[in-house]
Amino acid sequence: MSMDIFLQQLLNALSLGGTYALLALGLAVVFSIIGLINFAHGELMTVTGYAICFALIWGLPFPLAVIAGLVVAIAAALLMERIAFRPVRGASGTTLLLTSFAVSAILRVLFQNIISARPIPVSIPSSMSGVVTIGPLHLGMIQLISIVVTLVMLLGLNLFLHRTMAGRAMRAASEDFAVLRLMGIRANFVVATAFAISGLLAGVAGLLWVAQRGSVDPLMGALPVLKAFIAAIIGGLGSLSGAVAGGFLLGFIEVILQAYLPDSLLPYRDAFAILLVIAVLLFRPQGLLARKTLVKL
Amino acid sequence: MTTSDEILLSIEGLTVSYGAVEAVRGIDLTVKRGEIVTLLGANGAGKSSTLNALVGLAPRKARRMLFDGTDLLALPPETIVRRGMTLVPEGRRVFSSLTVDENLMLGGAKHAARGNPAAVKTNMLELFPILAERLHQKAGSLSGGEQQMLAIARALMSSPDLLLLDEPSLGLAPQVVDRIFDLIGNLRDRGLTILLVEQNVVQSLEIADRGYVLANGRVELQGSAADLRASPEIQDAYLGA
Ligand SMILES: Nc1ncnc2c1ncn2[C@@H]1O[C@H](COP(=O)(O)OP(=O)(O)OP(=O)(O)O)[C@@H](O)[C@H]1O
Numbered sequence A: 001m002s003m004d005i006f007l008q009q010l011l012n013a014l015s016l017g018g019t020y021a022l023l024a025l026g027l028a029v030v031f032s033i034i035g036l037i038n039f040a041h042g043e044l045m046t047v048t049g050y051a052i053c054f055a056l057i058w059g060l061p062f063p064l065a066v067i068a069g070l071v072v073a074i075a076a077a078l079l080m081e082r083i084a085f086r087p088v089r090g091a092s093g094t095t096l097l098l099t100s101f102a103v104s105a106i107l108r109v110l111f112q113n114i115i116s117a118r119p120i121p122v123s124i125p126s127s128m129s130g131v132v133t134i135g136p137l138h139l140g141m142i143q144l145i146s147i148v149v150t151l152v153m154l155l156g157l158n159l160f161l162h163r164t165m166a167g168r169a170m171r172a173a174s175e176d177f178a179v180l181r182l183m184g185i186r187a188n189f190v191v192a193t194a195f196a197i198s199g200l201l202a203g204v205a206g207l208l209w210v211a212q213r214g215s216v217d218p219l220m221g222a223l224p225v226l227k228a229f230i231a232a233i234i235g236g237l238g239s240l241s242g243a244v245a246g247g248f249l250l251g252f253i254e255v256i257l258q259a260y261l262p263d264s265l266l267p268y269r270d271a272f273a274i275l276l277v278i279a280v281l282l283f284r285p286q287g288l289l290a291r292k293t294l295v296k297l
Numbered sequence B: 001m002t003t004s005d006e007i008l009l010s011i012e013g014l015t016v017s018y019g020a021v022e023a024v025r026g027i028d029l030t031v032k033r034g035e036i037v038t039l040l041g042a043n044g045a046g047k048s049s050t051l052n053a054l055v056g057l058a059p060r061k062a063r064r065m066l067f068d069g070t071d072l073l074a075l076p077p078e079t080i081v082r083r084g085m086t087l088v089p090e091g092r093r094v095f096s097s098l099t100v101d102e103n104l105m106l107g108g109a110k111h112a113a114r115g116n117p118a119a120v121k122t123n124m125l126e127l128f129p130i131l132a133e134r135l136h137q138k139a140g141s142l143s144g145g146e147q148q149m150l151a152i153a154r155a156l157m158s159s160p161d162l163l164l165l166d167e168p169s170l171g172l173a174p175q176v177v178d179r180i181f182d183l184i185g186n187l188r189d190r191g192l193t194i195l196l197v198e199q200n201v202v203q204s205l206e207i208a209d210r211g212y213v214l215a216n217g218r219v220e221l222q223g224s225a226a227d228l229r230a231s232p233e234i235q236d237a238y239l240g241a
């Protein structure tokens, strides 16, 4: 394999893994605080995709459309919390899980009926889909952008969690929510912050996903959020660094399988990936980086 | 410091139930400003449930629950703490993956909007020099005694008028226990009012002004610390006379 192809595969793995990492992180941030696995997280990606799509159709320039998409993602996450999850806060894990399935299903139906069941093309600026030539190497622009954006998000979140009062409160809440309230910090504020962050992370992931594929459809978020869920489990549900590690690991596994599986087995790529996950969990049922107390990026 | 007659906390008919389990069955309790009041009783008597109910962390019902003139029944824990009553929970429960500094700053979150948690922290580190030495260590790496100091300091960061302490001496070596009791006396001398839950009956009654003894969720005995020390029930059950 030439250097070109190897590097390109590495970039593919990093950019795919990075997107999974952002999504898994969004799941983990919420799970670590209220014990909810939010299966409607994928719909936050989809909402972002539609928001960007319509903003562009209305004639907004691309950067503004991106900002609009992210604002809509955060707002949708906050609304989800307020309308669907706050009323069942503190209920059993199963209740929370079923609620999130319901939210997800309702949103998909709404997308299908109000917008369209079919994919809508999104006109991504051609500058993003080009190829960058560095000496003898030709690398995909969008992959490079994905990787940079992922790193910026991870660094930003890390700074937020360690340098701000709200960030410290989130880390503390993941250890002991009741005692955090004894600090005079409002429970609703902490939960809303967690959802806002997960919305932002899903929004960024949605943006990258749409930029790579050039279209939005009602089920767009389904597969990536399933992958993110797997990544979060591999990393140890609720551990933020685990979610990131799990996301990148899954990205690498998929890209390697894609590159090396014989053609006849390629359709089973995801099955092989899940097999590896099962293997990981057999040896470390609590996940790779799970700790008794959570969080730390 | 002398006790005033101003009633800071007054509770009537407090019950705490966890499903079918009735942990506290209608107790009355008052704390006057400047007092140390101790709440004694065997394991499972309902002491922690009482304190947790006061700050809104346990499911509670009461005919009356007044703190400094405000009705506590409708308020969530975060508001109660902001009004000036806070709890150092049983088992310390410091945020172990956060540094000592971060634990303290969270304790002072109430001052973050206006005022300045950093100034309160400076005072706190004078009161607890050991925490100044450990400031950037993870709270989980501290010894049990140091963690208890941190838990108390963190609670004091909210500048409370009334401090609820749940078994601060639990699991600590005798010298450390003495230091904690010295500290409690010190805090009272600085004007803090304290409701102290303890299993350490002797030391608690030495330091307290008044006390209540709980059994099976009811007040079995109450009175001045001196009277309680002399009472046959306490003598038999706790002082081994
Ligand atoms: N969260 C809870 N859910 C169900 N039952 C509880 C809960 N907390 C306490 N109990 C029960 O309520 C009763 C009183 O418990 P509580 O913790 O208030 O006692 P305590 O006096 O603090 O005891 P200890 O000295 O052991 O700390 C016990 O029977 C206990 O098992």
Ligand SMILES: [Mg+2]
Residues within 6 Å of the ligand: B047, B048, B049, B090, B166
């Ligand atoms: Mg107790």
